[in-house]
Amino acid sequence: MKFSMEGVVIHLLFCFLFFHKICAAELDIISDSQFLTDGDTLVSQTRIFELGFFRPNNSENRYLGMWFKNISVRTVVWVANRDHPLPATPQLVVKITDSGALGIFNNISIIWSSNTTSSQKATAKLLDTGNLVVTDELFGTIIWQSFDYPTDTLLPGMKLGKDYSRGMEWHLSSWKSSQDPARGAFAWQADTLGYPYFELKDTGVVKHRGGPWRNERFSGISIGRMILTFVIDVVIIDTEVSYSYYIENSTSILSKLTMNSSGVLESMVWVEEIKKWQTFLSFPRDTCDTYNVCGAYGRCTIVNLVEKSCACLDQYRFVPKDDDFSGGCVRRTPLDCKNGSEGFIKYSNIKLPDTKRTWFNTSMSLENCAEKCLQNCSCMAYADTQIRGEGTGCLIWFNDLIDIKVLVPVGGRDIFVRIASSEIGSSSDPAGASDLPSDPTAAKKNDGSKIKIILLTVFPGILLIGFSILLLWYARMKKNNAVQKNANFIELL
Numbered sequence: 001m002k003f004s005m006e007g008v009v010i011h012l013l014f015c016f017l018f019f020h021k022i023c024a025a026e027l028d029i030i031s032d033s034q035f036l037t038d039g040d041t042l043v044s045q046t047r048i049f050e051l052g053f054f055r056p057n058n059s060e061n062r063y064l065g066m067w068f069k070n071i072s073v074r075t076v077v078w079v080a081n082r083d084h085p086l087p088a089t090p091q092l093v094v095k096i097t098d099s100g101a102l103g104i105f106n107n108i109s110i111i112w113s114s115n116t117t118s119s120q121k122a123t124a125k126l127l128d129t130g131n132l133v134v135t136d137e138l139f140g141t142i143i144w145q146s147f148d149y150p151t152d153t154l155l156p157g158m159k160l161g162k163d164y165s166r167g168m169e170w171h172l173s174s175w176k177s178s179q180d181p182a183r184g185a186f187a188w189q190a191d192t193l194g195y196p197y198f199e200l201k202d203t204g205v206v207k208h209r210g211g212p213w214r215n216e217r218f219s220g221i222s223i224g225r226m227i228l229t230f231v232i233d234v235v236i237i238d239t240e241v242s243y244s245y246y247i248e249n250s251t252s253i254l255s256k257l258t259m260n261s262s263g264v265l266e267s268m269v270w271v272e273e274i275k276k277w278q279t280f281l282s283f284p285r286d287t288c289d290t291y292n293v294c295g296a297y298g299r300c301t302i303v304n305l306v307e308k309s310c311a312c313l314d315q316y317r318f319v320p321k322d323d324d325f326s327g328g329c330v331r332r333t334p335l336d337c338k339n340g341s342e343g344f345i346k347y348s349n350i351k352l353p354d355t356k357r358t359w360f361n362t363s364m365s366l367e368n369c370a371e372k373c374l375q376n377c378s379c380m381a382y383a384d385t386q387i388r389g390e391g392t393g394c395l396i397w398f399n400d401l402i403d404i405k406v407l408v409p410v411g412g413r414d415i416f417v418r419i420a421s422s423e424i425g426s427s428s429d430p431a432g433a434s435d436l437p438s439d440p441t442a443a444k445k446n447d448g449s450k451i452k453i454i455l456l457t458v459f460p461g462i463l464l465i466g467f468s469i470l471l472l473w474y475a476r477m478k479k480n481n482a483v484q485k486n487a488n489f490i491e492l493l
Helices: 005-020 366-374 447-492
Strands: 041-043 049-054 063-068 076-079 093-096 102-105 110-113 122-126 132-136 141-145 160-163 168-170 172-177 180-191 197-202 205-209 216-223 226-236 240-247 255-259 265-271 276-283 298-302 308-312 318-320 329-331 343-351 358-361 381-383 394-397 404-406 413-419 433-436
Touching: 041 122, 049 122, 093 122, 160 180, 168 180, 172 255, 180 255, 216 276, 226 265, 308 318, 366 381, 366 394, 366 413
Parallel strands: 298 404
Antiparallel strands: 041 049, 049 063, 063 076, 093 102, 102 110, 122 132, 132 141, 160 168, 160 240, 172 180, 180 197, 197 205, 216 226, 226 240, 255 265, 265 276, 298 308, 318 329, 343 404, 343 413, 343 433, 358 394, 381 394, 381 413
């Protein structure tokens, strides 16, 4: 009878484990000589995370997964072999192979592997961030990490997006069910064809779109007795497009963003006082979150959690194609780019349209953005990006504007929509449209005279009502700030 060298090694390994394994242990490292078997766990340095074999809801299948160690509700945040369940058997071991790969073995073969190689010796450790890393000990470099292979959960410091230099994409995919961690129908992933945003897909079909990304801080978000500051970090460079978050000055607070098996993205924080995860944001929230529900140039306003209302961007400059808005809206007066006299209407407090067909420059001023839009007959609208740079940034749309949602009273963005010259100065919609001159620099020329008129007409009235406004402002300041920051956070996702 012939045996392969790999088979002999695996057989000897399990013989060794059978005779020398006495009780479960907590490990701080996995190597070619220190193994993790069923019942053992790999623990991070300050005991925040733990890695080991588990059975979801006491099912027969076993998985190598990671969870928070010191909370009463086991919460799995990463699974290695999610699509390759292991039958109930005690003969399971996790070790580093001679070639430097982290692998799961049974007594016959390799079940799962990191598919890595090292120059000499490799080890695996679990960091306090929840990142399982395989390190080449000779060079001290990380050759594999679990953060590059998210399952259904985003932890602080993890990235979603794309790494072009390594040909890698980071996205979330749901469990098939609460008992089955296999890849489910729902995915939360970045679309980077234009300015990047997130899409929620159900079996490949877009169901919901998040707003365009921007760097932001959200202070004063209250969860139970905790006041948190969330920081969003966006990277948009030639080699990488990514989105991540962390909680400022709160390393002891446990948080996660999870795509559940029902297709709902939930942002949660662990509240020790009540021994449970507290959800403070979830998406989609209402029927207006359905992708492109009101068609081109249509805006969706939520009436209640079930009902929605579709309307054109405004009732004066746009008209619906049909009664049920299935075809969206069109301009009442078509554009005539050749005469060069078109201008813009500003619409406020909206979720910006789908950015799949857009152009952007994160350092351009908004004034230059308007000029660039006017110079291109295909440009339909522009807005700022609010990404780090020398200016406010420029985002330009080259297609019909779709998937617009009204976010009131606060939390939305401004967009400047191209309009025919004959429509400039017509009555504006009370829902947030305002006229802008066709020449984007014209407003500056008239600023001085406008300010004088305003001061002469309104200053006496301001003196009379100023004291009352001051009292109301102080009472409502904290509440409005919290609503604004939460709404901005919602619009990002």
